[in-house]
Amino acid sequence: MDTEKITQCMKPHGEEGIQTIENMNENHKDISEFAFECVKVNNNDKILDIGCGGGVNIEKFLKLTENNVNGLDYSEISVAESIKRNKTAVEEKRCEVILADVSDMPIDDETYDLVSAFETIYFWPDIENTFKEVARIIKDNGQFMIAQGTNGNHPDDEKWLKTVEGMSVYTAPQLEEYLLNAGFSNVKSYKKENDYILVVIAKK
Template sequence: MVAEKITQCMKPHGAEGIETIKNMNENHKEISEFAFECVDVNENDKILDIGCGGGVNIEKFLKLTENNVDGLDYSEVSVNASIEQNRKAVDDDRCHIIQADVTDMPVYDEEYDLVSAFETIYFWPDIANTFKEVARIIKSDGKFMIAQGTDGNHPDDEKWLATVEGMSVYTADVLEEYLIAAGFRKVEVFKKENDYILVVIATK
């Protein structure tokens, strides 16, 4: 008998999706903290967090820049959670949460100084072309930061791939190849010491 795949990680939905987002906010804290240690944020940076989930990373970015910090997610549950997490910034027009697919974002070319993706690229389809779409919306010299809990060598990778619907895992080398092909000119790799947490920052 084949076990039923876990679907909430890919696209949180319904009451269970709300709980999934709460759990993600808690379980991804260490990954988020390491990523914020790796990236430089300027006070004028306009930022987009793709796969914004519960909006906790948007909240962190809002404290580091005086510009807008927006979020994008294709899950309605995630969009609503991000809005509520950042209600004041949304009301003040400093934060817009967009419900859309990362493969075709309703965003102008070269709109953002920094784009982030926390624990989400596992589920992006056609990642080569999706990275090109991300590059499109980033300004020249802007950055794209990927943060994930595995560097492709985590002992639980096979278990996750077998149980979580739509999941793929990438090593730093593979990500660098895709990012350079997508139009980024420089890729920096950060790995947390004695852990599998991986942060990749690509400069356009």
């Protein structure tokens, strides 16, 4: 994967950004499917998908809860594509997509029952403090789900880390330590059999 492609994955922009979002929606299917197998969604959960990209996971969550499902991304194109994909829910006021940075979210304390992050934490700055910011907006007994295509041991990890400045990959034990330090009370990890896909679910 070349630098421009990964830069687009970090923050889709321009015309190429729309194609990147479409590719991510397709390429991340296996990760998304496994994550939805691992997490329990209640039908009244209020949900936020951070780094929502093209809005495909917002769309999936909307089918599992009767409450609101919102998205957040710092890419203007991602916000626009997520709104377009979930147009009906946006019009019905069941979905809002926020343009913001995960490290400083314009969201009240204890707003959400479930927060998700699909294939995005690689690019989050100051991961432990950012996890504290995520914990802040989650209700007591709420969940934070991280889903990623590597468990920190993928053969391509080293290549990506050398190519992209500021990118990080994490193992399940590392994530557990950061999440517990950030204020979560319980962390469980799930690795897809015969794959590198990792899902980590932290409870507040």
